Amino acid sequence: MxxxxxxxxxxxxxxxxxxxxxxxxxxxxxxxxxxxxxxxxxxxxxxxxxxxxxxxxxxxxxxxxxxxxxxxxxxxxxxxxxxxxxxxxxxxxxxxxxxxxxxxxxxxxxxxxxxxxxxxxxxxxxxxxxxxxxxxxxxxxxxxxxxxxxxxxxxxPARFEPNPTRLRDAGVDPDEPFAVVRLVEWSAHHDGDAAGFSPAVVRDLVERLADRGAVYVSAEGDLPAALAEHEAPVAPDAMHDLLAFADCYVGDSGTMAAEAALLATPTVRYDPYDATLANFETFADRGLVESVDDERAAADRAVALADDPEAGGRWRRRRRRLLAQKxxxxxxxxxxxxxxxxx
Incomplete structure (x- = not known):
């Protein structure tokens, strides 16, 4: 064909x-x-x-x-x-x-x-x-x-296995704690008047997470100058390796929140729409994504997960149960x- x-x-x-x-x-x-x-x-x-x-x-x-x-x-x-x-x-x-x-x-x-x-x-x-x-x-x-x-x-799992070597080659230690933050532009046709994380909240979030380990920020469009030192160092096609080894993911991207959850990474999604999306209702019911409609509350929750040494184990068990049905x-x-x- x-x-x-x-x-x-x-x-x-x-x-x-x-x-x-x-x-x-x-x-x-x-x-x-x-x-x-x-x-x-x-x-x-x-x-x-x-x-x-x-x-x-x-x-x-x-x-x-x-x-x-x-x-x-x-x-x-x-x-x-x-x-x-x-x-x-x-x-x-x-x-x-x-x-x-x-x-x-x-x-x-x-x-x-x-x-x-x-x-x-x-x-x-x-x-x-x-x-x-x-x-x-x-x-x-x-x-x-x-x-x-x-x-x-x-x-x-039939299509992807995280590769720690790709992270080490980019200067990321997969055995040390780190968080991933994702920021999107909110300029798509369906975004309307909604907006993602404000610059002030992002700066505060990154500073608080940085007290607990490395922080890697991925942005759609140009990364703000104040966050340049935190730019994710991996190639675009290694982003899933970075997510898989992260101790916490937080961002205003729905796609990356779903990816992090399906990689068993503790996930907080800032959702300014407070919209009903069936996928995320399932992820929430399974304890794989915490969707929060207040940006400061989302930041607080991400910091709490980064502080929780048991979070990764909970997410891995929940992911295993979900994948058995997919x-x-x-x-x-x-x-x-x-x-x-x-x-």
Whole structure:
């Protein structure tokens, strides 16, 4: 088969990278198109995945509209030349409508109930909408629910084993206590007026965590100058190794909170939305993520976990019980793509 994969965000690289490799190993031709956003193209390069950048992130509503119109036109040209049997994407309107235009089914992975407009314009054009079993919306007859999460496409034990050597090579001692802090830009279409951690709270949080061990800060966009000495020293493709050995994770990124939880790292997620997301309700019920809607309370809770020598053991037991009920999402995706494409 010929499979076209649309990747427009760093999280999509991780979601699909193992499936891309597996599909190629099984004899299929796979074409990847990308987007210059954050470290998306850097990650694809690091994993040795050939790709064609079609657009770059632009600021503001007008910039987004301009980008996606241009991206759609370029994607249509690529698809018309490649003639895919299946288009695989993560809730991408351009992929959904280009797939329909060239007569190919679009397999969409979706896990965010608050996606809003993006959801409303994409799912009606999709052929299959894959969601975690707990997903809180009904996407109709095209929806397939599976026992897993996007993050288990690359962090399932069958796909990932933390590598301490990569940390040591970057100057991080995996045997010493350290915390990871993640800050996102809050400029996505669905963020609205919400904002992440304020600079004052971040400075206080980092100072308090630094009294207990090293602190590594990962930021979407430029890291504030006051935090430059705490910039995570690892390559983007080693971030999961860093998370796996951390004693605590705290941040305003939902994706990285889920990753940390599934790596058994004590996790605090600052959630300014105070929104209902089924994945995080499950993580909360299982004791894997503590979501807090007050930034100072989130910082306090992270410091408390960093002080708790028993926290890591609790998280490892909880993770083990959760994974016993979940699937290897990459294997699921590969099987589904082949089924939809008629392989």
């Amino acid at each position: 010929r499979i076209l994969v649309d990747v427009s965000h760093p999280a999509h690289v991780h979601l699909f990278r193992n499936a891309i490799g597996s599909l190629r190993d099984r004899g299929h031709a796979v074409r990847v198109v990308s987007r210059r956003k954050d470290v998306t193209t850097d990650l694809l390069d690091a994993y040795g995945i050939d790709h064609t950048p079609l657009s770059r992130k632009r600021p503001g509503v007008a910039g987004v509209a301009r980008e996606w119109v241009g991206r759609g036109a370029r994607l249509l040209r690529v698809a018309a030349g490649f003639r895919p049997d299946v288009v695989l994407s993560r809730l991408s309107p351009t992929a959904a409508y280009v797939a329909r235009a060239v007569g190919a089914p679009n397999v969409v992975f979706h896990d965010t109930e608050q996606a809003g407009l993006l959801d409303r314009v994409t799912t009606p054009a999709a052929s299959v909408v894959c969601t975690p079993a707990e997903f809180g919306r009904d996407a109709g007859d095209r929806q397939i629910r599976y026992e897993g999460y996007h993050e288990l496409a690359y962090l399932h 699937v290897d999402v990459t294997a699921f995706a590969v099987e589904l793509v082949e089924e939809v494409g008629g392989a």
